[in-house]
Amino acid sequence: xxxxxxxxxxxxxxxxxxxLVRKMGxxxxxxxxxxxxxxxxxVTTIAGNLVELNVLTEVGHGKSEGGRRPxxxxxxxxxxxxxxxxxxxxxxxxALADFRGEILERRSEPADVRDAPTQVLDRVIDLITNMLxxxxxxxxxxxxxxxxxxxxxxFPSGLLIEPPLMPAWDSFPIKDYLRQKFPQVYPAVDNDVxxxxxxxxxxxxxxxxxxxxxxxxxxxxxxxVIARREIYRGCDGTAGDVGHICVxxxxxxxxxxxxxxxxxxxxxxxxxxxxxxxxxxxxSKIMAKRMExxxxxxxxxxxxxxxxxxxQEAIRIIAESGRMIGGVLxxxxxxYNPRAIFIGGGVSKIGHHLLSTIRQATxxxxxxxxxxxxxxxxSKLGDDAGVYGAIWLAIENVFVPA
Amino acid sequence: xxxxxxxxxxxxxxxxxxxLVRKMGxxxxxxxxxxxxxxxxxVTTIAGNLVELNVLTEVGHGKSEGGRRPxxxxxxxxxxxxxxxxxxxxxxxxALADFRGEILERRSEPADVRDAPTQVLDRVIDLITNMLxxxxxxxxxxxxxxxxxxxxxxFPSGLLIEPPLMPAWDSFPIKDYLRQKFPQVYPAVDNDVxxxxxxxxxxxxxxxxxxxxxxxxxxxxxxxVIARREIYRGCDGTAGDVGHICVxxxxxxxxxxxxxxxxxxxxxxxxxxxxxxxxxxxxSKIMAKRMExxxxxxxxxxxxxxxxxxxQEAIRIIAESGRMIGGVLxxxxxxYNPRAIFIGGGVSKIGHHLLSTIRQATxxxxxxxxxxxxxxxxSKLGDDAGVYGAIWLAIENVFVPA
Numbered sequence: 051x052x053x054x055x056x057x058x059x060x061x062x063x064x065x066x067x068x069x070l071v072r073k074m075g076x077x078x079x080x081x082x083x084x085x086x087x088x089x090x091x092x093v094t095t096i097a098g099n100l101v102e103l104n105v106l107t108e109v110g111h112g113k114s115e116g117g118r119r120p121x122x123x124x125x126x127x128x129x130x131x132x133x134x135x136x137x138x139x140x141x142x143x144x145a146l147a148d149f150r151g152e153i154l155e156r157r158s159e160p161a162d163v164r165d166a167p168t169q170v171l172d173r174v175i176d177l178i179t180n181m182l183x184x185x186x187x188x189x190x191x192x193x194x195x196x197x198x199x200x201x202x203x204x205f206p207s208g209l210l211i212e213p214p215l216m217p218a219w220d221s222f223p224i225k226d227y228l229r230q231k232f233p234q235v236y237p238a239v240d241n242d243v244x245x246x247x248x249x250x251x252x253x254x255x256x257x258x259x260x261x262x263x264x265x266x267x268x269x270x271x272x273x274x275v276i277a278r279r280e281i282y283r284g285c286d287g288t289a290g291d292v293g294h295i296c297v298x299x300x301x302x303x304x305x306x307x308x309x310x311x312x313x314x315x316x317x318x319x320x321x322x323x324x325x326x327x328x329x330x331x332x333x334s335k336i337m338a339k340r341m342e343x344x345x346x347x348x349x350x351x352x353x354x355x356x357x358x359x360x361x362q363e364a365i366r367i368i369a370e371s372g373r374m375i376g377g378v379l380x381x382x383x384x385x386y387n388p389r390a391i392f393i394g395g396g397v398s399k400i401g402h403h404l405l406s407t408i409r410q411a412t413x414x415x416x417x418x419x420x421x422x423x424x425x426x427x428x429s430k431l432g433d434d435a436g437v438y439g440a441i442w443l444a445i446e447n448v449f450v451p452a
Numbered sequence: 453x454x455x456x457x458x459x460x461x462x463x464x465x466x467x468x469x470x471x472l473v474r475k476m477g478x479x480x481x482x483x484x485x486x487x488x489x490x491x492x493x494x495v496t497t498i499a500g501n502l503v504e505l506n507v508l509t510e511v512g513h514g515k516s517e518g519g520r521r522p523x524x525x526x527x528x529x530x531x532x533x534x535x536x537x538x539x540x541x542x543x544x545x546x547a548l549a550d551f552r553g554e555i556l557e558r559r560s561e562p563a564d565v566r567d568a569p570t571q572v573l574d575r576v577i578d579l580i581t582n583m584l585x586x587x588x589x590x591x592x593x594x595x596x597x598x599x600x601x602x603x604x605x606x607f608p609s610g611l612l613i614e615p616p617l618m619p620a621w622d623s624f625p626i627k628d629y630l631r632q633k634f635p636q637v638y639p640a641v642d643n644d645v646x647x648x649x650x651x652x653x654x655x656x657x658x659x660x661x662x663x664x665x666x667x668x669x670x671x672x673x674x675x676x677v678i679a680r681r682e683i684y685r686g687c688d689g690t691a692g693d694v695g696h697i698c699v700x701x702x703x704x705x706x707x708x709x710x711x712x713x714x715x716x717x718x719x720x721x722x723x724x725x726x727x728x729x730x731x732x733x734x735x736s737k738i739m740a741k742r743m744e745x746x747x748x749x750x751x752x753x754x755x756x757x758x759x760x761x762x763x764q765e766a767i768r769i770i771a772e773s774g775r776m777i778g779g780v781l782x783x784x785x786x787x788y789n790p791r792a793i794f795i796g797g798g799v800s801k802i803g804h805h806l807l808s809t810i811r812q813a814t815x816x817x818x819x820x821x822x823x824x825x826x827x828x829x830x831s832k833l834g835d836d837a838g839v840y841g842a843i844w845l846a847i848e849n850v851f852v853p854a
Contacts (some may be wrong), residue, residue: 062489087464148772202821211821261687273823277679284789285663295552295783296817306819381697385784387686415698419604420690
């Protein structure tokens with residue numbers, strides 16, 4: 051049976067076979083039978099079918115274990131192209147990959163999500179079409195398309211629900227719009243932190259980890275949650291919304307309407323604001339000078355630079371954010387018992403003080419049992435986590451549209 | 453292939469078929485083929501095999517859809533007996549069930565987990581053996597045994613790790629000990645809150661819910677986490693340890709060594725202590741009188757009774773605990789986006805004030821999106837959540853020993 055994307059509709063057990071081959075590299079039919087807990091005969095039928103459909107392909111022979119050397123199966127990289135798109139507040143990152151997830155071309159350019167969705171998405175469509183053309187391919191050769199957006203997404207519909215950064219996108223039918231250009235594709239849309247966690251899970255530091263957090267620290271603070279190697283979205287797609295966990299009931303009012311949310315107290319703008327106050331109060335010459343040269347403004351990055359230059363006030367300001375973030379993470383570690391926490395996002399780059407205070411605060415306050423094997427580190431993929439995650443979200447939705 | 457418990461070792465797809473039949477009641481082969489996404493031929497083979505192994509049994513005919521009325525398959529309740537054991541700090545609850553999870557006999561008696569594990573487990577073994585005898589069965593007829601214990605359990609080994617309430621049980625090989633008596637059984641051991649959540653998931657208020665919390669409020673505060681209908685244990689089996697989330701960095705020192713844990717500030721003993729302070733301070737005549745009649749002591753239940761009688765101070769004390777619990781839950785709701793929170797445990801019975809303040813505090817502080825469809829209510833199973841959960845943990849481990 052062929053589905054609309056020109057690719058076969060696979061049965062549950064065929065899908066299981068394909069994802070095993072993806073995950074574990076070239077496998078023999080005997081390997082597959084063992085891993086799937088099926089008879090050799092059933093696997094021969096399944097594999098034969100997948101090879102005939104061009105989903106799997108023979109890639110030479112494995113080691114002999116006494117008899118004939120077994121033929122090995124791998125995913126057919128040439129089955130079609132996959133596009134991964136990571137839309138940020140002020141930029142769009144894209145990559146075109148083959149069917150095995152190897153990136154063929156990577157692009158990045160400024161964008162503004164406050165623009166109309168059609169404007170941003172038209173540009174995305176153009177960029178994808180151009181990347182396809184450079185591979186000698188046409189629109190019809192695209193088989194998967196994954197997109198991350200900076201706002202709350204209802205999964206699987208892919209609709210943004212009251213997104214604060216991009217109100218024009220509220221309930222805009224992103225998938226339908228993209229399918230006008232790529233009718234053969236089932237796009238998968240998720241929020242940006244989820245796809246970053248997905249990237250980390252499939253090709254980053256989380257490859258061997260069952261359960262972990264990806265924390266993005268930028269203008270806001272968000273968390274992608276991986277449970278049993280899959281994105282955990284919760285019941286309405288809002289899981290991981292850690293930025294609005296309360297750290298101070300008497301704190302300042304957040305844009306969400308509540309007082310003392312982690313985000314309003316610890317994210318980039320809070321660091322910048324505390325830096326400006328310190329500069330105004332004469333507590334930091336470095337930051338005061340930087341502010342003078344910058345129209346009376348500081349960014350979190352400026353505070354990070356001052357900390358790197360040894361400015362004690364800047365170090366203190368960053369440590370304050372780190373302690374608040376670590377305090378919230380400690381509670382979540384008790385609750386979730388993850389194996390790792392990966393930190394990413396623009397503000398994570400402001401120097402090692404932030405990471406080290408997050409680490410300290412988390413380890414100090416979480417229980418001994420839950421932190422015994424806990425690793426807290428930077429994202430292994432850096433700025434590529436989003437596009438990789440978008441690619442893998444697309445790949446895993448090719449045969450089972452979300 | 454037969455495994456040690458005398459039951460067949462099932463393949464992945466056979467297991468999937470059995471659990472579908474368990475979940476969805478009697479099913480025809482056609483239903484199964486659709487639900488498993490397999491060909492009618494494959495399902496006929498699988499079902500034939502399961503019937504021959506006595507795991508499934510024919511139970512009459514379904515409605516005709518034009519042709520012959522299809523034969524229906526159900527789980528064979530007579531395949532063997534299942535015991536569910538819920539060991540509490542001061543009691544042990546047991547039940548014997550048939551293979552479909554229907555309880556045949558239920559027992560409850562005082563116990564003390566500070567006793568040696570051999571002493572407590574010998575009594576458990578006696579009780580199970582007697583229950584089997586009353587069904588006309590012998591030890592060898594037991595095929596599944598699930599146990600909940602009030603401490604941190606390493607799953608799947610079933611070892612308690614530094615359990616504060618039951619130090620004599622530290623790393624005691626519970627499973628091996630039980631198998632000396634029931635060598636054919638693979639016991640499954642988990643912590644008490646996890647099995648309560650399991651009970652709620654399989655036969656309680658969580659039957660139709662993908663993701664939820666079960667909160668047990670007693671001497672401590674614990675949480676069983678259900679993710680995609682299964683117990684979520686985290687990477688080391690410690691998930692759900694919400695009692696040690698910090699609510700006040702300057703609070704009293706908890707037995708875990710940290711300051712201001714939820715448990716030390718909001719659980720039963722904290723409610724009792726605040727009640728005694730209020731009585732001493734002349735703020736509550738009802739509680740002062742009760743304390744006088746009770747050797748100068750109050751329990752959380754006493755405070756609950758005073759609140760039920762309209763004592764404003766008792767109501768205030770309970771509301772304080774509810775607000776702290778709700779504040780922590782609000783953060784966890786933002787993070788996890790569950791569909792429901794079920795409240796159980798001894799202290800949950802002290803009257804509606806606790807539940808209503810938990811509800812208010814959670815809904816006020818969690819984000820609008822994550823609470824839109826959130827339900828917060830008492831456990832539907834009450835004191836039976838543990839034994840039901842132990843039974844279902846056992847049932848689901850019969851064919852795939854943990």
